[in-house]
Amino acid sequence: MAGYSLLFTGLLLCLNARAEDLSAQIERFIQAQFTDNPVEVKVYVRTPSNLWPQCDVPQLSWLQHTRRWGNISISAHCGQQRYFIQIQVQLVGRYLVSTRAIGAGRQLTAADITVKTGRLDTLPPRTLTDSDKALGAISLRNINPGQPLNLMMLRRAWVIKTGQPVQVVAQGEGFNISGTGKAMNNAIAEGNVRVRMTSGLIVSGIANDDGTIRLTL
Structure with missing residues (x-):
């Protein structure tokens, strides 16, 4: 035994x-x-x-x-x-909250946000932890003071708006061609945008931060 x-x-x-x-x-x-x-x-x-x-x-x-x-x-x-x-991950870290009431349609500035530290796993999904994703963004709804910010509340600001005259640059191996046209939709930086060229041709490209459109051929 x-x-x-x-x-x-x-x-x-x-x-x-x-x-x-x-x-x-x-x-x-x-x-x-x-x-x-x-x-x-x-x-x-x-x-x-x-x-x-x-x-x-x-x-x-x-x-x-x-x-x-x-x-x-x-x-x-x-x-x-x-x-x-199956596991439980409890995460303490920094996240963004509003410093004051923010109305729908307003563009966020540094004065609108601050950083808090707390349990990230208890916060709503897609809560923001990076201020770069909030600064310059547009509020899609009213936000209360002290409310955690998340991606569902905001959209990035348009760098191109429908009907706006734009410059289109087509780049390829050994060449660089540019032309002008009008944007057919709103677009954020790195977003897709369609352009009607002055010739009537419709092309699709990617919006740059400076409002130009790049095509890769």
């Missing part, structure tokens, strides 16, 4: 060691995704240990289109076998 007891104890210790090692692997994998903005990342594995991969070093990866924090799943491969591990 003593032999069986020692065998069971050894097996239990081995399983515990493997579980601790896998938890550490998952935590390192998640931590590596957040090296800039957050100041603290906590990872909790929610899948029971008896459903974990059986190999020592599974290949961990994100599921396609998954969020990076909150209650999520990641993929773990052991050879040809694939496991799905």
Whole structure:
């Protein structure tokens, strides 16, 4: 009986060691995704240990289109076998909030936004953490003071508006051709825009920050 007891104890210790090692692997994998903005990342594995991969070093990866924090799943491969591990990622980091009431249709300036630190995983999806994505953007609705800013509230400012005269530049290997026309739709920087050239020809291109249109041939 003593032999069986020692065998069971050894097996239990081995399983515990493997579980601790896998938890550490998952935590390192998640931590590596957040090296800039957050100041603290906590990872909790929610899948029971008896459903974990059986190999020592599974290949961990994100599921396609998954969020990076909150209650999520990641993929773990052991050879040809694939496991799905449920985890909770608690993320403390910096995010943007409004400093004052912002009316719909207003362009945001530095005076309209400030940075706070808190739990990102408890905030609405697509909350902004980069001020560059808010400055100069247009509010799509009324925003209250202290409200976290997210992409659903804003759109980038138009660099080109419908009917605006524009210069079109076509670039290719060894040549550079330019012409003029009128924009047929509004466009943000790096957005798609159609142009009716003075000849009547309609072309499609990409809007530059300076309001010109580039075509790649």
